[in-house]
Amino acid sequence: MLDTTFLVDPRGRIVYVNAACQRMFGYAPEELIGQLLFDYLAPDDRARTQEEARHVMAGCPRVGFENRYLRKDGRYVNVMWSACWSAEDQLRIGVARDVTHLKRTEAIQHATYAISEAAHNATDLDGLLRQIHQIVARLVPVAGLAIATCDRRTKELSFSYQMDRDGSLPVLDEPLACQFCAQVICGGRPMRLPDTMLRARSGEALSRHDRTGWLAIPLIAQHETIGVLVLKSDPETHHSDEDRGLLHFVSEQVAIAIDRAQMKDELLRAARYDELTGLPNRRLFKDRINSAVARCVRSRGSMAVLYIDVDDFKQVNDALGHATGDLLLKDIARRLQLCVRGADTVARLGGDEFVVLLEGVATQGDAQLVVVKIRDAMLPPLDIGGQSLRIQLSIGVALYPEHGQELEQLLKHADEAMYSDKRNTGAVLTYPAPPNPIGGSSPADR
C-alpha cells in the first residue's frame, strides 16, 4: 500500500501500523507499535493535532487534516490524514498519505508568487530585500539572512541587507562574509561555510555559537552573478538537501527580482541626480524648490537661492583636458556641500553651473554669510596630477519672497545677480597658479 494505516488507542498509543510506515516514516512497524504517535509529531503541529484527535474521537470522521512528523532520518514528512473513530473497538483509525512532494511544490508556487508580487509592489530595493527575508523564512528554517549585491559598475560586493531573526545584529562578520561570498561567486553554486574558514577566524576549536550553519547561494540573473543570498541556521537545524533544493529554485526568482529593483533604482537615480557629482540635478532641484516655496507659503517662511557659476571653467577643459575639468567639478560639488546644512540643497544645473537652496534665510545679509563661506571654501587650490588649480566663483542671490514667489522668477533673479557679480569681479582662474589670468578673457569681454 502507498498509504500507512494506523490503529491508535484512546491514549494515542499505536496498536497497529502496516508496512508502508517504513517508507513514509523510516521506522519498521515493530519500532512504532506500542509508541505514542504524538511523540513523532513536529512540535509546532502538536496542539492542533491534539485538538483534531479529540474531534475525531467525538465521532466526527475527517478527511484532509495535515500535519508533519519527524522521520527516523531527521527529515520531516508532510502527512494528509483520513481518520475516524471506532467506538466499538475504542480505536482511532487513521490513513496517512505522504504529501511532502505536493507541499514542496505548493511552497515553491507560493514563494514564487510572493516574490513576484514583492518585486512589483516594493517601492525600493531595501523594501524588497526585507520582504524576501520574510518569504525565505516561511520556506525553510532561518535564524538570520543576509544579501550581498555586486555593484553594477565597480563589481564590488557589499551587504545590502543583514538581519537576524530578532530583527537585529549583523549576520556574519563582514570580512569573513565577503571572503565566503567571493568563493561562492567563483564556484557559481550553493556552498556551506566551511569550518576551516570559521577556525581561521577564531583560531581555536569551534564554540557552539560558531557552529551556527551558514549556507550561501549565488544569485544569478541574465547569466550574471549579481549577488549572494546567505542564510544562517541554528546549530540544531542545519539546512537539509531538500531545503537547499527549495532555496536554489527560489534564489533564481530572488535574483530576477533584485536585478529589476536595482535597475529601477538606478533609473530613478539617474533621472534625479547628476552622474558626475552625485548632486541633485535640475529636475530634482525644481521639485525641492517647489516644495520649499509651498512650505514658505504655508508658514510665511523665507529662503534664498544662490546661483553659482565657475569663472573661466572652459579654459580648464581646453588647457588640461575634460577629465581634469570633471575632477574639478566634483571637488567643487564636495566643497559646496560642506558649506551648507543638511536640510539645504546643493544641485548641479549642468556644465559649470550650481545652485544652492537655503531654507529659512530671510535677508541679503544672512545669504551673504553663506556666500562668504563658499568663497572661503574655494580658496585652497586643488591639486590634480601635479597641477595646482585655483578657482573663483560668480555667485548671485535671490530671496523669497522679495525677488520672486515662484521657481522661475527666483532662478532668473539669481542668474542675473550672478552675471552682475561676474562682471564686477572678473575671472581669476589660474593654473598651475601663474600670476596672470588665462586666455586674455577680461570682464569686458563677457
Ligand SMILES: Nc1nc2c(ncn2[C@@H]2O[C@H](COP(=O)(O)OP(=O)(O)OP(=O)(O)O)[C@@H](O)[C@H]2O)c(=O)[nH]1
Ligand atoms: N569637464 C567638463 N566640462 C563640462 C561639463 N559640462 C560642461 N562642460 C564645459 O564647461 C564649460 C562651461 O563654460 P562656460 O560657462 O560657457 O564658460 P566659462 O569658461 O566658465 O566662462 P564664464 O562662465 O564666462 O566664466 C564648457 O566648456 C563646457 O563644455 C562636464 O560635465 N565636464
